[in-house]
Amino acid sequence: MQAQRIAVIGAGAVGCYYGARLxxxxxxxxxxxxxxxxxxxxxxxxxxxxxxxxHFDRPSITRSSAEIGPVDWVICALKxxxxxxxRELIGPCLGPHTRIxxxxxxxxxEERIGEWFGPERVFGGMAFVGINRLExxxxxxxxxxxxxxxxxxNDPAEVDRALALWAPAEVDFSGHESLxxxxxxxxxxxxxxxxxxxxxxxxxxxxxxxxPELRAVARATMEEVVEAGQADLSDxxxxxxIDGEGHVSRMFSQTDNLGAYKPSTMIDYVEGRAIEVDxxxxxxxxxxxxxxxxTPHIATLNALLQQYERNREAGER
Amino acid sequence: MQAQRIAVIGAGAVGCYYGARLxxxxxxxxxxxxxxxxxxxxxxxxxxxxxxxxHFDRPSITRSSAEIGPVDWVICALKxxxxxxxRELIGPCLGPHTRIxxxxxxxxxEERIGEWFGPERVFGGMAFVGINRLExxxxxxxxxxxxxxxxxxNDPAEVDRALALWAPAEVDFSGHESLxxxxxxxxxxxxxxxxxxxxxxxxxxxxxxxxPELRAVARATMEEVVEAGQADLSDxxxxxxIDGEGHVSRMFSQTDNLGAYKPSTMIDYVEGRAIEVDxxxxxxxxxxxxxxxxTPHIATLNALLQQYERNREAGER
Numbered sequence: 253m254q255a256q257r258i259a260v261i262g263a264g265a266v267g268c269y270y271g272a273r274l275x276x277x278x279x280x281x282x283x284x285x286x287x288x289x290x291x292x293x294x295x296x297x298x299x300x301x302x303x304x305x306x307h308f309d310r311p312s313i314t315r316s317s318a319e320i321g322p323v324d325w326v327i328c329a330l331k332x333x334x335x336x337x338x339r340e341l342i343g344p345c346l347g348p349h350t351r352i353x354x355x356x357x358x359x360x361x362e363e364r365i366g367e368w369f370g371p372e373r374v375f376g377g378m379a380f381v382g383i384n385r386l387e388x389x390x391x392x393x394x395x396x397x398x399x400x401x402x403x404x405x406n407d408p409a410e411v412d413r414a415l416a417l418w419a420p421a422e423v424d425f426s427g428h429e430s431l432x433x434x435x436x437x438x439x440x441x442x443x444x445x446x447x448x449x450x451x452x453x454x455x456x457x458x459x460x461x462x463x464p465e466l467r468a469v470a471r472a473t474m475e476e477v478v479e480a481g482q483a484d485l486s487d488x489x490x491x492x493x494i495d496g497e498g499h500v501s502r503m504f505s506q507t508d509n510l511g512a513y514k515p516s517t518m519i520d521y522v523e524g525r526a527i528e529v530d531x532x533x534x535x536x537x538x539x540x541x542x543x544x545x546x547t548p549h550i551a552t553l554n555a556l557l558q559q560y561e562r563n564r565e566a567g568e569r
Numbered sequence: 570m571q572a573q574r575i576a577v578i579g580a581g582a583v584g585c586y587y588g589a590r591l592x593x594x595x596x597x598x599x600x601x602x603x604x605x606x607x608x609x610x611x612x613x614x615x616x617x618x619x620x621x622x623x624h625f626d627r628p629s630i631t632r633s634s635a636e637i638g639p640v641d642w643v644i645c646a647l648k649x650x651x652x653x654x655x656r657e658l659i660g661p662c663l664g665p666h667t668r669i670x671x672x673x674x675x676x677x678x679e680e681r682i683g684e685w686f687g688p689e690r691v692f693g694g695m696a697f698v699g700i701n702r703l704e705x706x707x708x709x710x711x712x713x714x715x716x717x718x719x720x721x722x723n724d725p726a727e728v729d730r731a732l733a734l735w736a737p738a739e740v741d742f743s744g745h746e747s748l749x750x751x752x753x754x755x756x757x758x759x760x761x762x763x764x765x766x767x768x769x770x771x772x773x774x775x776x777x778x779x780x781p782e783l784r785a786v787a788r789a790t791m792e793e794v795v796e797a798g799q800a801d802l803s804d805x806x807x808x809x810x811i812d813g814e815g816h817v818s819r820m821f822s823q824t825d826n827l828g829a830y831k832p833s834t835m836i837d838y839v840e841g842r843a844i845e846v847d848x849x850x851x852x853x854x855x856x857x858x859x860x861x862x863x864t865p866h867i868a869t870l871n872a873l874l875q876q877y878e879r880n881r882e883a884g885e886r
Contacts, residue, residue: 452873452877459876459879463875463876465875466872469868469872552786552870553869554782556765556768559769559772563770563772
């Protein structure tokens with residue numbers, strides 16, 4: 253595949269890391285930056301990683317999507333809380349054949365992007381990665397980093413197209429036959445771990461897996477997510493089913509090896525930023541209820557996290 | 570009934586308020602004080618209340634139970650977290666006929682006191698009261714104040730004896746045929762409201778009853794408490810049963826009228842003090858599990874609150 257022109261929208265830790273891997277692989281990558289623009293302009297973009305450090309002294313960065321213009325691929329790595337802004341930010345980068353890959357958390361985001369720009373061009377990527385933005389222009393990749401990608405219409409030829417884009421990059425990138433299934437599988441981790449790490453007042457995942465009571469709550473939450481996911485897939489007429497038990501044990505054994513990892517939502521919470529409660533909790537919960545799945549653990553986490561957001565907003569006023 | 574000699578052990582807001590009501594009624598009341606001794610010695614004990622203010626310029630206060638010596642009644646209003654200290658503090662006040670009334674939160678406390686001093690002399694009182702210690706020697710009674718009392722062996726003659734003690738006092742005091750039943754009925758309020766007010770990061774009860782999601786979690790938690798309570802009563806061979814549906818609606822309609830009330834556990838939490846998680850959560854949860862009652866909401870709140878205690882202890886080190 254010849255080098256592709258790529259716009260990275262949302263240049264936080266995830267956007268910077270994966271955009272840098274694509275640039276390193278020879279693609280023509282342009283980062284939309286706001287908060288960090290001046291620092292990166294002056295000092296470059298620097299990423300430390302066990303898979304190899306990357307340094308870009310003069311990355312292509314811009315303050316507006318219009319300056320980038322139409323590209324082959326938009327990589328959108330905004331926070332789910334900023335999805336409303338995505339329409340305006342992505343729009344100027346679209347040509348007739350532009351594909352859009354979301355590297356975002358939560359359920360229902362690809363569907364919204366698909367309504368705006370057409371579902372045939374929309375992909376979702378689930379990144380399982382330990383990564384932090386240390387300061388502007390400085391990203392620390394700690395561990396993992398694999399990405400699973402699905403296509404909004406589950407078109408295998410489109411999934412292959414995404415795989416081809418990433419093939420030269422230093423990323424374990426694999427396709428998934430069901431985007432929706434992959435989203436629920438990712439939620440199996442995010443709902444218990446992001447949720448409990450926040451609700452337990454800002455702890456790392458080792459405290460969850462290390463305490464029998466919290467671990468049991470995490471497992472029960474995950475089982476509710478599996479059940480909701482299976483019901484959703486079945487209701488949508490998809491053939492794909494989550495390998496429930498196998499997936500749950502894999503999530504726990506991976507997390508057992510994750511050490512004092514801090515989920516992004518937990519970092520956002522302790523730093524007083526908005527948390528992705530709608531995409532990660534409210535939307536999947538609403539869907540589970542629609543399908544008649546009993547979800548006491550998810551409902552409790554959602555109710556608490558929504559309240560934290562109200563507390564934060566009240567504190568900001 | 571002639572005036573009784575009374576020791577109040579644990580002179581926080583609850584101990585001061587109810588001790589003062591007994592003193593006002595003509596009983597001979599002695600307060601064990603530590604933290605507040607000097608201030609009360611110098612300036613007295615002052616209580617504001619919609620049921621009538623009370624001012625004691627020279628209340629009988631002491632720093633040690635031994636100075637009080639044997640009494641007719643011990644009123645023990647320690648925090649449940651201090652139950653281990655109760656043995657030493659109560660002991661010196663006991664004569665052969667001394668009765669002990671606990672005005673404390675949680676399950677299993679009377680049983681422990683009964684093991685130490687004999688069950689025939691032990692009572693539990695459930696206070697439903699809005700009350701705060703503003704500063705040393707200053708207590709603000711906001712609203713409510715009724716006390717329901719039960720006897721550890723459910724002896725009706727003993728319950729009458731407690732009623733006689735309180736008859737002259739400005740307190741709505743009533744007997745309960747089942748101490749254990751009354752404890753579970755009180756937990757129906759404490760577990761959802763104390764638990765969620767803490768877990769939602771220190772909010773007042775109006776936020777719980779006012780948000781449909783949190784309200785639903787509170788109700789589901791309460792229903793688990795009712796179910797565990799019924800199973801416990803049945804397992805113990807008691808005839809008493811909680812009026813489940815009626816009790817749940819009463820708890821909610823009372824709380825709907827409580828305004829921005831802050832449960833004591835929530836105040837302890839935001840002020841960095843130990844919270845009564847064992848007596849209010851771990852002990853009832855363990856009992857529910859023993860009885861095979863499914864308690865996802867209680868288990869989640871317990872796991873979170875135990876983690877807050879670990880966070881607090883780690884912060885203290």
